[in-house]
Amino acid sequence: MAHNIAIVGFGLVGRLAALQLSKHHNVTVFEAGDEQGLLSAGKVAAAMLAPLAESALCDTDLALLGLDSIKRWPHIISELNADVFFQQRGSLAVAHAQDCADLDSFIQRIKPLKGHTYQHLMLHDIANLEPELAGRFNRGVYLPCEGQIDNQAFYQASYKTLLKRQVKFAFKQKVTIKHGEINNRPFKFIIDCRGLGAKGDKPLRGVRGEVARVYAPEVNLTRPVRLMHPRYPLYIAPKPNNEFVIGATEIESHDSEPVTVRSTLELLSAAYSVHTGFAEARLINMQVGLRPAFSDNRPCINQAGNVISINGLYRHGYLLAPSLVADAVARIE
Numbered sequence: 001m002a003h004n005i006a007i008v009g010f011g012l013v014g015r016l017a018a019l020q021l022s023k024h025h026n027v028t029v030f031e032a033g034d035e036q037g038l039l040s041a042g043k044v045a046a047a048m049l050a051p052l053a054e055s056a057l058c059d060t061d062l063a064l065l066g067l068d069s070i071k072r073w074p075h076i077i078s079e080l081n082a083d084v085f086f087q088q089r090g091s092l093a094v095a096h097a098q099d100c101a102d103l104d105s106f107i108q109r110i111k112p113l114k115g116h117t118y119q120h121l122m123l124h125d126i127a128n129l130e131p132e133l134a135g136r137f138n139r140g141v142y143l144p145c146e147g148q149i150d151n152q153a154f155y156q157a158s159y160k161t162l163l164k165r166q167v168k169f170a171f172k173q174k175v176t177i178k179h180g181e182i183n184n185r186p187f188k189f190i191i192d193c194r195g196l197g198a199k200g201d202k203p204l205r206g207v208r209g210e211v212a213r214v215y216a217p218e219v220n221l222t223r224p225v226r227l228m229h230p231r232y233p234l235y236i237a238p239k240p241n242n243e244f245v246i247g248a249t250e251i252e253s254h255d256s257e258p259v260t261v262r263s264t265l266e267l268l269s270a271a272y273s274v275h276t277g278f279a280e281a282r283l284i285n286m287q288v289g290l291r292p293a294f295s296d297n298r299p300c301i302n303q304a305g306n307v308i309s310i311n312g313l314y315r316h317g318y319l320l321a322p323s324l325v326a327d328a329v330a331r332i333e
């Protein structure tokens, strides 16, 4: 039976929920920002799908959920009305000779996930996987199960697909959810996907992340590369057409003001230390996003009456959202 369902927040989680629910229900989306999605952390993100690397920081069950989610992305993308770059060719973590202690500490913290684990790399292995890193790093690790998607393309394609499915949109509508209604309008179900916008109702905090997006025609890295560094750990995530996302800072702050000079220097210098081709790269933009996080950094699905909330995806939105949204939506279908 088709229900009238409202989705509040058209960020990453809201999009995935709308894609799923609009197959069988009448969906209305409310979003505080406009069609561009600039208020959403998911628009800024590097969109890496990194269960092994993240297992060094998160609980094993979340990393396993990430493995499950990665399997869902190709199907989600196949149902969109436009192409979205997705790849699962693994990622690399490397360190300069003087920083190998950071690499070792990272390796020690990686948790084996159902037979998925890392492979040690020596100089020649790194050159085989990424020829442009030949001779630059003596040691590293390869994380074969990892992937990434092009989030900018996903944002565009998901909106286009939902318009075709007759989903109704109310942009620039910062709404409140009260007594199971939105601005006194009843819905059978309300999916609360407000991310940090729900901070007034839930014990959320923002974790500031800054990234640079560059066009670098002299760089031909084919997989995400992490640089382990005591002060400036960073990743470089290749996107289509020689674009790269370089990130990300992780600052315990709710401040969404523009990127600082300090973060810019750190991110871009570290990228240059990985590949000198970044010297001639063109800076497309520097952006800030606030990751919505609970105190334990774990995501949470919560149902109160007809309101289902999915929140607290912290630094794992792309990694975990497909499985979490499937779980939440199953409560309706």
Ligand SMILES: Cc1cc2nc3c(=O)[nH]c(=O)nc-3n(C[C@H](O)[C@H](O)[C@H](O)COP(=O)(O)OP(=O)(O)OC[C@H]3O[C@@H](n4cnc5c(N)ncnc54)[C@H](O)[C@@H]3O)c2cc1C
Binding pocket: 008, 009, 010, 011, 012, 013, 014, 030, 031, 032, 033, 037, 039, 040, 041, 042, 043, 044, 045, 046, 047, 048, 049, 173, 174, 175, 176, 193, 194, 195, 196, 197, 198, 208, 209, 210, 211, 247, 248, 288, 289, 290, 291, 292, 310, 311, 312, 313, 314, 315, 316, 317, 318, 319, 320
């Ligand atoms: C720099 C950075 C890098 C990241 N890299 C990765 C990565 O590589 N891999 C990964 O898995 N994750 C990554 N993340 C994390 C990921 O982006 C987030 O976990 C994810 O975006 C959270 O999704 P969300 O839908 O809950 O929130 P958001 O994407 O922030 O969306 C929330 C939406 O709700 C809207 N909203 C809020 N309040 C209201 C209201 N009252 N009414 C209507 N609309 C409202 C907002 O405008 C916004 O559009 C990164 C995040 C950042 C900031």
